[in-house]
Amino acid sequence: MSEPTTSEPGTRAARRAASAQRILKAAQAEFGEHGLEGTTVRAIAQRAGVDPSLVIQHYGSKSDLFAIAVRLPGESTGDDLTGHLFDVLDVRLSEPPPETRALVRSMLTAPEATQAMRDFLNERIANLARASDRDDAELRAALTVSSILGLTVARHFLKLDALATEISGEQIETVLRPWLTAALGDGSSDGGATGTGPDA
Amino acid sequence: MSEPTTSEPGTRAARRAASAQRILKAAQAEFGEHGLEGTTVRAIAQRAGVDPSLVIQHYGSKSDLFAIAVRLPGESTGDDLTGHLFDVLDVRLSEPPPETRALVRSMLTAPEATQAMRDFLNERIANLARASDRDDAELRAALTVSSILGLTVARHFLKLDALATEISGEQIETVLRPWLTAALGDGSSDGGATGTGPDA
DNA sequence: ATGCTCGCTCAACAGTTGTAGAGTCAAATT
């Protein structure tokens, strides 16, 4: 009686949206652990506590769900994507968000993920290179971004001993940041360590 | 009449060995392109020009074949493994060997490959760190190795624009090597460059 | 030449996969 008719979030449509979200979260987690090919629709459904066919009903297909779970960028300039890899570096390196985990996990085996990662990193490199006037700026930017990628993989996916989750923290940033900034701006044969002057 | 009895490589056993090798090469190529889960025994067989069941007859199972195709190190100190990742850096960065491709491709999705990669890189880091006396030597070694890993992934698997196969060559090494050596030996806040003394 | 050996293929199976369609039951509408 109290509420109008159609599209107001009441109980049935809200529950449906909640289901969709639960499925999406489950999918991100599962994709992030086992990759696109490694995760089954049934596993996602079980994790979300629903029937496998409901997953399809909601998202059309496993591939579509993956694309959404990973937020494949269309061709945007990357406004909210500016973080994605770099807040893993800039802010603090604790744990990558689920979407990033899902994307990185599949980037070597799923063509869609490879393409998405390639696009993302290419753009990131171009942005970085644009800030420098060196002639090898692009190569240096690529090396920088590659290093960050390697660090993410080594730390959060391979879980190397020296980069264990608890051991490091911001110690990594302390060592890495001047390294990277030097690599971007400073030449190899040039003399001065002209970094931004990090605290001792 | 001319030849003895049993194990001399004549025509039938030699052909068998040749088949085994052809299967192995096909497996490495296929694993290197699509990863462990992404490649089917049938695809390997077709590439080798044999029946799928022969693949199993030769190598027992798909997992066993993968382990051999990737040469999972048991616990050895890594004598011939010293190359594997570093000759991709040191010698010249053209194309990783098939075994490396197969291993890297699956390292994020196949637990066996993850473990193998982890072991390999951990040991590599330990070796590198042992050559320095800094207290953060291990962390710096890990960062160095991670960078190389990231570069390999970005260049040969993601095929980033700025690291395209033809564009770079040894230019990458020119830029990267002093960068890495500096990162290993030289501190950001410390004054003295007490490293091994890079040329130029 | 004859019988045996054995590298290889054929056919098949049991399990798993993504996905479609019919059916169910509670909630919303009248």
Add this chain to the structure above:
DNA sequence: AATTTGACTCTACAACTGTTGAGCGAGCAT
């Protein structure tokens, strides 16, 4: 209260997976 809606589950299917065992046919020893 009766009816319709629609979110969800059940059942099923066709395709594909790794793997097995029987059988074929060429190479070997006698």
